[in-house]
Amino acid sequence: MSGAHLEPLIKSRTALPRAPKNWHSWVLITIFVGLIAALVWSWLFIDMTLSTVFGGFSDIWNLIQYMFPPIFDNFPEALRTTIETIWMALIGTTMAVVLSVPLAFMAARNTSPHPVVMAISRGIISLARAIPALVLAAIFASSVGIGPLPGILALGLHSIGMIGKLFTEAIENTEATSRDAVLSTGAGKWQTVLATIVPQIMPSSIGTSLYRLDINLRESAVLGFVGAGGVGFLIWSELRGLDYQRAISAVSVIFVAITLIELISVRLRATIIGDHLSATPKQTSRLRARVARDQKKIYVAISSRQLTLPWTHERVLQATVGGTYLLLMIVALATIDMPLLSAYKLGDDLVLSIGRLFPPDFTTARSELIKGMLETTAIGFVATALGLLIAIPLGILTARNIIIRRLVVTLTRGMLLFIRGIPELIFAVIFVSAMGLGPVPGTLALAIATATFMAKLIGDALEEVQQAPRDGVSAVGASRLQEFISAVLPQALPNLVSQLLYMLDVNLRSSAVLGIVGGGGIGFLLISAIRGFETETVGAIVFLIFVIVYAIELLGSFVRRIVA
Amino acid sequence: MGKQVSSASGRELKKVRREIGFVFQQFGLVGRTTCLENVLNGALGRLRGPRYGVRSYPKKLRTEAFDQLERVGLANQAYQRADTLSGGQMQRVAIARSLMQRPKIMLADEPVASLDPESSAQVLDILLRVSVEDHMTVVVTLHQVELALGWANRIVGLRDGKVVLDRDASTLKQDDVMDVYRRVDKTLDDGRDSISVAASRVQPMP
Numbered sequence: 152m153s154g155a156h157l158e159p160l161i162k163s164r165t166a167l168p169r170a171p172k173n174w175h176s177w178v179l180i181t182i183f184v185g186l187i188a189a190l191v192w193s194w195l196f197i198d199m200t201l202s203t204v205f206g207g208f209s210d211i212w213n214l215i216q217y218m219f220p221p222i223f224d225n226f227p228e229a230l231r232t233t234i235e236t237i238w239m240a241l242i243g244t245t246m247a248v249v250l251s252v253p254l255a256f257m258a259a260r261n262t263s264p265h266p267v268v269m270a271i272s273r274g275i276i277s278l279a280r281a282i283p284a285l286v287l288a289a290i291f292a293s294s295v296g297i298g299p300l301p302g303i304l305a306l307g308l309h310s311i312g313m314i315g316k317l318f319t320e321a322i323e324n325t326e327a328t329s330r331d332a333v334l335s336t337g338a339g340k341w342q343t344v345l346a347t348i349v350p351q352i353m354p355s356s357i358g359t360s361l362y363r364l365d366i367n368l369r370e371s372a373v374l375g376f377v378g379a380g381g382v383g384f385l386i387w388s389e390l391r392g393l394d395y396q397r398a399i400s401a402v403s404v405i406f407v408a409i410t411l412i413e414l415i416s417v418r419l420r421a422t423i424i425g426d427h428l429s430a431t432p433k434q435t436s437r438l439r440a441r442v443a444r445d446q447k448k449i450y451v452a453i454s455s456r457q458l459t460l461p462w463t464h465e466r467v468l469q470a471t472v473g474g475t476y477l478l479l480m481i482v483a484l485a486t487i488d489m490p491l492l493s494a495y496k497l498g499d500d501l502v503l504s505i506g507r508l509f510p511p512d513f514t515t516a517r518s519e520l521i522k523g524m525l526e527t528t529a530i531g532f533v534a535t536a537l538g539l540l541i542a543i544p545l546g547i548l549t550a551r552n553i554i555i556r557r558l559v560v561t562l563t564r565g566m567l568l569f570i571r572g573i574p575e576l577i578f579a580v581i582f583v584s585a586m587g588l589g590p591v592p593g594t595l596a597l598a599i600a601t602a603t604f605m606a607k608l609i610g611d612a613l614e615e616v617q618q619a620p621r622d623g624v625s626a627v628g629a630s631r632l633q634e635f636i637s638a639v640l641p642q643a644l645p646n647l648v649s650q651l652l653y654m655l656d657v658n659l660r661s662s663a664v665l666g667i668v669g670g671g672g673i674g675f676l677l678i679s680a681i682r683g684f685e686t687e688t689v690g691a692i693v694f695l696i697f698v699i700v701y702a703i704e705l706l707g708s709f710v711r712r713i714v715a
Numbered sequence: 716m717g718k719q720v721s722s723a724s725g726r727e728l729k730k731v732r733r734e735i736g737f738v739f740q741q742f743g744l745v746g747r748t749t750c751l752e753n754v755l756n757g758a759l760g761r762l763r764g765p766r767y768g769v770r771s772y773p774k775k776l777r778t779e780a781f782d783q784l785e786r787v788g789l790a791n792q793a794y795q796r797a798d799t800l801s802g803g804q805m806q807r808v809a810i811a812r813s814l815m816q817r818p819k820i821m822l823a824d825e826p827v828a829s830l831d832p833e834s835s836a837q838v839l840d841i842l843l844r845v846s847v848e849d850h851m852t853v854v855v856t857l858h859q860v861e862l863a864l865g866w867a868n869r870i871v872g873l874r875d876g877k878v879v880l881d882r883d884a885s886t887l888k889q890d891d892v893m894d895v896y897r898r899v900d901k902t903l904d905d906g907r908d909s910i911s912v913a914a915s916r917v918q919p920m921p
Contacts, residue, residue, distance in 0.1 A: 329745045347756075458769075459769065460794060
């Protein structure tokens with residue numbers, strides 16, 4: 152901004168000065184008002200009243216009482232299918248990583264061989280992200296047959312959307328000097344990429360893959376709802392048979408698996424990315440001892456001119472994790488119940504089942520299509536807003552730098568982890584069983600999932616704020632609340648706004664599949680079209696979901712650019 | 716070598732790059748890998764196919780890389796991650812990497828601009844030593860006149876790409892060189908960085 156804006160302020164001391172507004176703030180205000188209007192419209196559209204919500208909660212409470220005491224005689228079957236669920240997530244994530252690596256190098260600005268290749272790769276990544284895994288699973292289940300295979304394919308293709316995107320960003324964020332330096336020695340392009348870019352992106356890529364494995368485990372727990380293998384089928388059939396005591400026992404098995412694996416994955420990610428923020432003094436002293444041991448090993452290796460790297464702690468850790476992963480993959484591939492299709496036949500089936508979606512048919516089910524898409528959008532908006540409302544207090548309670556009492560933080564985090572252990576679609580099934588078909592139970596289920604996820608994001612964003620401005624505000628005598636409002640919030644806000652838009656985009660995709668379990672939206676039409684082999688209507692639905700999700704994503708990146 | 720670098724492409728450009736060692740102001744090491752691997756990267760032009768990790772290089776090259784690290788006095792740091800080193804040490808590893816490509820000539824662009832005086836002296840010592848030991852011309856661009864006078868045996872002053880000074884270092888006094896700078900101060904007032912003193916140790920050009 153130029154000084155012209157400021158001049159009048161200095162001249163007229165009597166008038167209260169006002170911050171001059173630039174076009175950025177007007178655009179943001181317009182978007183904000185637009186989102187609020189969309190929210191009000193959505194609220195009215197799905198006809199959600201406070202009495203339906205509270206009546207719903209009492210219905211849910213009644214149903215929960217039916218679930219106890221759980222009957223565990225289905226335990227062997229629940230365990231078997233839970234293990235199958237884990238293998239599906241592992242194989243699916245691996246498949247996505249393998250496909251994402253070349254795509255990311257073709258999509259990254261600094262390694263792409265050609266702008267056209269770059270645009271196509273980015274398009275594939277966006278497309279993969281926009282189609283929910285459950286939709287892909289339902290489509291593949293009808294073409295390659297029921298079982299874990301369609302589930303693995305669905306996870307493998309859909310996860311490219313996130314993994315490919317984050318890999319691309321990691322490649323683009325590498326620094327260029329070392330690349331230029333190695334190129335200047337006469338190394339080839341791919342030699343240089345492997346020598347300079349790969350070491351730089353390694354930790355973040357492993358972190359991304361582990362994080363996606365977490366998400367995919369949750370996802371694969373419900374793929375059985377559409378016949379794509381795993382524990383979902385068992386849960387689904389027990390809930391449908393109103394056998395709630397057995398359903399809850401199956402849910403608790405997968406719940407334990409999801410929570411355990413999330414805990415392991417968080418630990419591993421912290422080790423790989425090197426998060427020493429939460430290290431206690433005891434851990435620090437152990438760390439020092441380890442560094443000393445490593446130094447000694449290195450010294451011995453050098454003085455004897457050893458030509459291989461010594462086994463430092465880091466290398467032992469890497470080898471152990473890598474070895475465990477390989478072992479698990481071998482077990483997974485050997486034990487999973489998958490038809491031995493040739494790659495050729497499989498590719499054929501996939502191309503065929505995707506080809507059948509064309510040309511998309513928007514006319515046959517026109518009115519249901521419009522109503523379903525509107526309802527899906529409305530559910531997405533209301534669930535995001537409701538989730539945010541619940542998430543704000545919870546998120547503040549999980550920020551270690553704001554809440555002084557460790558116990559409060561630990562309890563809140565534990566509760567969030569507990570709820571996150573149950574996939575949102577399982578919430579949706581239970582709520583639908585309690586409250587009947589319709590958008591309200593779906594919205595509530597999605598709101599709960601949003602709340603737990605947003606609370607974590609809010610907590611993380613708050614923990615990242617800098618301490619200095621807070622100390623400054625406290626030093627002039629502000630109260631804790633004043634300090635929070637004027638020193639913490641402004642720092643965390645841009646991050647939170649972009650996270651909220653990301654959440655909206657996630658929820659629009661999730662609400663597209665709620666209908667599969669009767670939770671309202673386009674999903675109902677989608678699953679009946681898949682079951683009735685109306686593949687061209689399926690194509691139309693997939694297209695519409697893609698358009699809406701992509702529009703929100705564009706809006707999100709636009710807002711991020713302005714806010715940043 | 717008699718080739719036009721700006722018009723060379725593909726295989727030819729790679730060959731030209733192999734023959735010219737280049738030392739960067741910002742070192743250009745891969746921070747997360749060990750010094751040994753960074754030095755080994757210098758041998759990529761001689762190898763076929765991509766490499767990842769120290770083990771993927773032949774044993775003979777690993778020994779050679781150790782030797783080059785020894786020459787720059789950092790063999791003890793061979794298995795240290797490059798981002799744990801000081802700036803001066805990083806630049807010495809970068810020189811070892813350049814030596815690893817067995818260049819015919821070495822160019823160093825402001826190699827000591829971001830280093831303290833002691834590290835600068837070490838780096839220039841090493842450059843001088845390798846030029847003598849390997850019978851190789853080393854061209855160094857420098858802004859510090861005293862350093863150029865102290866280490867170079869031929870000094871070339873450049874302004875706007877034109878040679879304004881070219882003398883044997885032993886016949887040159889500090890004032891003569893400073894004069895070049897002073898004149899520049901008068902003619903250039905946009906702060907453009909267009910003068911450099913190229914200090915080269917001349918061994919007969921091959």
